[in-house]
Amino acid sequence: MDKKDVIQEGIKEILRSLKNINFEDQTVLVTGGAGFLGSWLCDVLVEQNARVICLDNLASGLEKNISHLLGLENFKFIKHDISKPIHFDEKIDVVMHLASRASPLEFDKFPIQIIKANTLGTWISLGIAKKHGAKFLFTSTSEVYGDAQIIPTPETYNGNVNPIGIRSCYDESKRAGEATCMSYARQHGLDVRIARIFNTYGPRMRADGVYGRVIPRFIHQALNNKPITIFGDGKQTRSFCYVTDQIEGLLRLAWFDSAKGEVVNTGNPEETTILELAKIVKKIANSNSPLEFHPLPPDDPRRRCPDISKARKLLNWESKVELREGLKNTIEWFKLMKVS
Numbered sequence: 001m002d003k004k005d006v007i008q009e010g011i012k013e014i015l016r017s018l019k020n021i022n023f024e025d026q027t028v029l030v031t032g033g034a035g036f037l038g039s040w041l042c043d044v045l046v047e048q049n050a051r052v053i054c055l056d057n058l059a060s061g062l063e064k065n066i067s068h069l070l071g072l073e074n075f076k077f078i079k080h081d082i083s084k085p086i087h088f089d090e091k092i093d094v095v096m097h098l099a100s101r102a103s104p105l106e107f108d109k110f111p112i113q114i115i116k117a118n119t120l121g122t123w124i125s126l127g128i129a130k131k132h133g134a135k136f137l138f139t140s141t142s143e144v145y146g147d148a149q150i151i152p153t154p155e156t157y158n159g160n161v162n163p164i165g166i167r168s169c170y171d172e173s174k175r176a177g178e179a180t181c182m183s184y185a186r187q188h189g190l191d192v193r194i195a196r197i198f199n200t201y202g203p204r205m206r207a208d209g210v211y212g213r214v215i216p217r218f219i220h221q222a223l224n225n226k227p228i229t230i231f232g233d234g235k236q237t238r239s240f241c242y243v244t245d246q247i248e249g250l251l252r253l254a255w256f257d258s259a260k261g262e263v264v265n266t267g268n269p270e271e272t273t274i275l276e277l278a279k280i281v282k283k284i285a286n287s288n289s290p291l292e293f294h295p296l297p298p299d300d301p302r303r304r305c306p307d308i309s310k311a312r313k314l315l316n317w318e319s320k321v322e323l324r325e326g327l328k329n330t331i332e333w334f335k336l337m338k339v340s
Contacts, residue, residue, distance in 0.1 A: 014040075027053065028052055030098065031056070033052075033055060033061070038065075038099075039054075040243055059110075092128060094134055095134050097137065097139065100170075102213075104297065105213075126180060129192075135191045137195065138178065141174050146299070151303050198306045199304065200246040202244070223331070228281070232295070236296075241266070242321035248317065252316070264310050268319040
């Protein structure tokens with residue numbers, strides 16, 4: 001299976017799972033559309049014969065993620081920073097706002113850009129949706145919960161966040177983005193939906209430099225037999241959702257009328273320690289990498305696990321791909337990308 005097949009098979013699985021949920025003949029604006037999740041959304045929507053406008057400033061997104069779509073009749077790429085105003089003449093039916101840097105290793109390097117994407121960018125995206133009478137999907141994050149005191153964490157939990165810490169540029173701007181969405185819903189009657197995304201992984205995640213989040217970083221290190229760097233003692237947990245499950249969840253949230261005005265956790269409710277994750281990646285990659293421990297970053301949550309009861313009830317959705325299966329697919333993709 002080549003790198004294209006891994007993604008194509010994933011797209012086919014998403015389409016099968018969505019069944020009658022179809023955005024055919026709708027015009028969908030995807031901000032951050034050249035990024036990891038954004039490019040998968042573009043792929044699925046193009047396959048459904050939606051008219052897709054992909055907007056990305058390529059600050060962390062990659063043009064190669066969407067290069068195979070360029071030239072298609074129902075796909076248009078616009079290089080633009082969504083924190084700056086933009087006008088669309090064509091009627092837009094759905095706005096999906098994903099644009100934002102998201103790696104914790106970027107939080108001290110690009111904090112202002114992150115804040116702008118999630119505040120000004122959200123405000124501008126909401127303005128576009130308001131003008132066109134479009135549905136609006138905002139991709140928020142489990143980071144809004146901070147170091148949660150309730151595990152699994154439900155949408156009703158208001159968070160335990162350090163407003164001036166190193167992570168605040170991301171988690172507080174996402175919280176502000178959520179508040180802006182709900183303000184537009186209350187004042188203008190806009191149809192908004194908010195996804196609180198928990199750790200998601202899969203093909204197209206960047207492993208290079210500050211972009212490398214834990215799974216791509218571990219895979220990159222394992223495939224090159226370099227030390228696998230674990231922050232803290234590795235006993236902190238995360239809940240890892242494979243990309244195909246996450247994309248299906250986001251599209252279901254954007255589709256159902258019953259999801260109007262709702263905030264929904266989308267993630268895998270199975271907790272895995274970072275140490276266990278490192279060992280699984282090392283085994284699947286058949287790696288000789290030693291494990292190397294580093295100090296825990298400030299405000300790093302000890303546990304993260306979603307309560308997805310609401311997603312099950314409202315969207316008829318839950319994650320299906322087991323961690324080892326998803327990691328195997330992801331590692332195969334990275335191998336074929338010749339990560340070095």
